[in-house]
Every structure is written in C-alpha cells, then in structure tokens.
Amino acid sequence: MEKRIYLDNAATTRVLPEVFETMKPFFTEEYGNPSSAYEFSGRVANRIADATEEIAKFINAKAKEIYFTSGGSESDNWALKGVADALRSKGNHIITSKIEHHAILHTCEYLEKQGYEVTYLDVDENGLVDPVALEKAIRPETILISIMFANNEIGTIEPIAEIGEIAHKHGIYFHTDAVQAFGHVPIDVEAMHIDMLSASGHKVNGPKGIGLLYIRTGTKISNFIHGGAQERGRRAGTTNAPGIMGFSKAVSIASERMNERTAHETKLRDRLIERVLSEIPHSRLNGHREKRLSNNTNFCFRFIEGESLLILLDKKGICASSGSACTSGALDPSHVLLAIGLPHEIAHGSVRFTLSEETTEEDIDYTVESLKQIVERLRSMSPLYEDFVKKEKLSKVN
Numbered sequence: 001m002e003k004r005i006y007l008d009n010a011a012t013t014r015v016l017p018e019v020f021e022t023m024k025p026f027f028t029e030e031y032g033n034p035s036s037a038y039e040f041s042g043r044v045a046n047r048i049a050d051a052t053e054e055i056a057k058f059i060n061a062k063a064k065e066i067y068f069t070s071g072g073s074e075s076d077n078w079a080l081k082g083v084a085d086a087l088r089s090k091g092n093h094i095i096t097s098k099i100e101h102h103a104i105l106h107t108c109e110y111l112e113k114q115g116y117e118v119t120y121l122d123v124d125e126n127g128l129v130d131p132v133a134l135e136k137a138i139r140p141e142t143i144l145i146s147i148m149f150a151n152n153e154i155g156t157i158e159p160i161a162e163i164g165e166i167a168h169k170h171g172i173y174f175h176t177d178a179v180q181a182f183g184h185v186p187i188d189v190e191a192m193h194i195d196m197l198s199a200s201g202h203k204v205n206g207p208k209g210i211g212l213l214y215i216r217t218g219t220k221i222s223n224f225i226h227g228g229a230q231e232r233g234r235r236a237g238t239t240n241a242p243g244i245m246g247f248s249k250a251v252s253i254a255s256e257r258m259n260e261r262t263a264h265e266t267k268l269r270d271r272l273i274e275r276v277l278s279e280i281p282h283s284r285l286n287g288h289r290e291k292r293l294s295n296n297t298n299f300c301f302r303f304i305e306g307e308s309l310l311i312l313l314d315k316k317g318i319c320a321s322s323g324s325a326c327t328s329g330a331l332d333p334s335h336v337l338l339a340i341g342l343p344h345e346i347a348h349g350s351v352r353f354t355l356s357e358e359t360t361e362e363d364i365d366y367t368v369e370s371l372k373q374i375v376e377r378l379r380s381m382s383p384l385y386e387d388f389v390k391k392e393k394l395s396k397v398n
Contacts, residue, residue, distance in 0.1 A: 003317035005366065006358075007354060008353075009295060010180060010203070010352065015206065016249075019205060019250050035230060050248075052066050052244070055248055059188065066212055067212060068235070070211060071200045071210065074224075083175070094119070094146065095145045096147065097123060097147055098335070104148070121133060127151050127286075143172065146177070147174075147176060148177040150292075154292070154340070176194055196219065198211065199214075201247035207243050207250075209243055212247075223235065265294040272297050272364050273289075276368060282301065282303070298350060298351070299350065303349070303378075303388065309378065322352065
C-alpha cells in the first residue's frame with residue numbers, strides 16, 4: 001500500500017467507524033420518513049429528537065433552535081439572506097470581514113446587488129478583527145454582523161465573545177460561521193451572545209451533506225426552502241435521518257475527546273511550526289501564533305509556487321492544500337493572505353497543513369523532511385531565488 005499522510009482535515013475529515021455504524025440502520029432498517037404519521041417512522045423521529053438534543057447541548061442551545069441543513073455553505077446563505085429579507089424595512093447594512101469564507105463573501109456580494117450595503121472589515125497581520133473598528137462601523141441601519149469563529153485557512157480564532165457583546169449592546173443580530181471551530185473549541189452561544197451559528201458535519205468526523213444553523217429563539221429570519229413542514233416549516237425537504245444521526249454521534253465523540261485531542265494536536269502543530277521555521281529559510285507562519293486552532297498550520301515559502309509544492313507533496317503521499325478546498329483550482333492568491341498584508345508573490349507560495357488526532361510525530365517529521373527537499377528543489381529552478389542569493393552574497397561582501 002502506498003504511503004499516505006492526510007494533513008488536509010480542514011477540507012474534510014474521515015468518518016469515524018462509530019459514526020458510520022450509527023448511520024447504517026437508518027439506511028437499511030430504520031428507513032422510515034420521520035415526517036410520516038405511523039409508528040415505524042415515529043421511531044426515527046424520536047431518535048432524531050434525541051440526536052438534536054445532543055447537538056444543541058454541545059453549544060448550550062435549545063433543541064428547538066437547531067435547524068438542519070445540507071452543510072455550512074447553506075447555513076451561511078440562510079443566515080445572511082434570511083435576516084436581510086426579514087429586516088428589509090429596518091435597515092440594509094451588514095458588517096463582515098475581508099477574510100470570511102466565500103459562502104459569506106459571495107452571499108454579501110449577492111445582497112449588495114439587491115440594494116444592501118456591506119462593510120468589509122480589515123484584519124491585522126495575524127488575521128484578527130478589531131472589535132473597536134467593528135463597533136465604529138455600526139450604523140443606525142445595521143441589521144447584521146457576521147464574523148467567522150476561526151479562519152479556515154490560517155486558523156486564527158476571532159474574539160467572538162467580545163464581538164457578540166458589542167452586537168448585543170447595540171441590538172444587532174450576530175452570526176458566526178463556526179464551521180472550522182465547531183467540535184474543536186468550546187462554544188457557548190449564550191455566553192458569547194451568538195444569535196446564529198453555522199456548522200458542518202464533515203469537519204468533525206461526521207458525514208458530508210449535513211450541517212446546521214443555530215437560530216436563537218425570537219430571531220427574525222425568513223424561511224429558506226419552501227415546500228414541506230420540515231424543520232418547523234422553515235427549511236423544507238425530506239429529513240436527512242442518517243446524516244443527522246451521524247452528525248450527532250460525531251458531536252458526542254468530539255465532546256468526549258476535545259481536551260485530549262486538542263492537547264495532542266497542539267503538541268504536533270507546534271513541532272511542525274518550530275521545525276519548518278527553523279529548518280527552512282525564508283519561510284513564514286501565517287495566522288496568530290497562539291490564538292489559532294490546535295490543528296492548523298499555514299506557511300508561505302518565498303520564491304515558490306504553492307501549486308508546485310502541493311503536487312510534489314502529493315507524490316510523496318502527503319495530502320495538503322493551498323487554502324480553502326472551495327477555491328481549489330483558482331489562479332489568484334488567497335484573499336485571506338492578501339487581507340493580512342502579504343504581497344501577491346509571497347501569498348502564491350502558501351501551503352496549509354491541518355492535523356487530526358490520528359496524526360503522529362512520525363507523520364510530522366516525514367512531512368518536514370519532505371518539505372525541505374521539495375523547497376530546495378523548487379528554489380534551485382527559480383531565477384528569482386538565484387538573483388536573491390546573488391544579491392545576498394554581494395551585500396555580505398560589501
């Protein structure tokens with residue numbers, strides 16, 4: 001069997017065997033439609049109710065505040081479009097940041113074409129939103145603030161509780177895209193004053209095709225999919241029973257293992273960071289050094305194209321990415337890296353490694369050794385690097 005080291009867990013994660021086993025009966029045995037009236041389907045509806053309670057408890061929400069969707073992108077779309085539509089008569093201004101996932105940014109672009117105004121907040125060199133700047137951006141017509149919990153590319157964790165407090169003080173709804181943070185860091189929607197939260201099952205060792213939108217009771221938001229009465233009439237479509245059951249099991253496991261997994265990932269993450277920065281010249285860590293997800297590392301290597309680096313890593317059996325999986329194949333550098341102030345030529349040489357609890361120290365060391373070889377090889381073919389070395393030598397002589 002060929003060697004494979006999977007370090008792209010921000011793109012998707014492996015479905016755990018326990019999760020898969022939990023889902024199986026709902027495909028082949030308990031396959032009734034939970035919206036039907038008979039007892040066979042009622043059993044499924046009862047199991048879904050229990051699963052929803054499990055997920056709600058994980059973020060200190062009520063079960064009736066959890067609405068299942070197809071994933072994070074749908075949840076983000078619903079949160080922004082739903083509030084914009086419901087509060088059209090109150091205001092037309094939304095605040096977000098320049099480093100959001102494209103599910104947020106493209107939805108904001110869509111809303112701008114519908115007559116809404118959007119403020120895109122700058123971030124600092126570590127990717128942090130400034131709460132003071134956010135509060136200054138609030139207008140009388142502001143109806144929604146949407147700031148991601150943790151960035152999917154550089155791993156920086158935002159000051160969510162502080163932002164939530166500001167939104168709460170001004171009576172403005174606060175949504176957070178928590179797709180990368182959910183299951184990895186503690187989240188309390190009450191303590192953090194979060195009105196809406198997006199999450200996705202396949203980022204926490206659950207199945208693809210299932211996500212959620214937490215909507216605080218009393219939040220004014222339009223229904224998203226019209227049709228049946230599923231999700232209390234707000235999001236029509238046959239209930240994804242296997243997906244919900246798998247999502248719930250994944251959440252249960254994440255809750256039990258969070259502290260242990262975080263400690264394991266942090267140790268290996270820091271080993272990777274320290275080795276790369278000390279052993280590969282002209283490398284840079286992107287994102288906050290401490291306020292970052294335990295499994296996230298993102299590096300830039302000068303004089304190298306990130307795509308070439310990924311191809312050669314793949315040949316060595318290492319799965320990584322140059323940023324969000326949703327922008328794979330794009331020729332432009334990451335909007336996140338540009339937002340933190342990196343020039344195009346450096347932003348192009350980025351690579352993201354995202355670990356899991358299954359990652360080992362041997363995996364990290366093999367990755368670093370492979371990186372050293374690949375970077376050296378690619379730089380040896382770079383005229384820009386050759387010129388840089390010549391200038392360095394001249395400066396030392398003079």
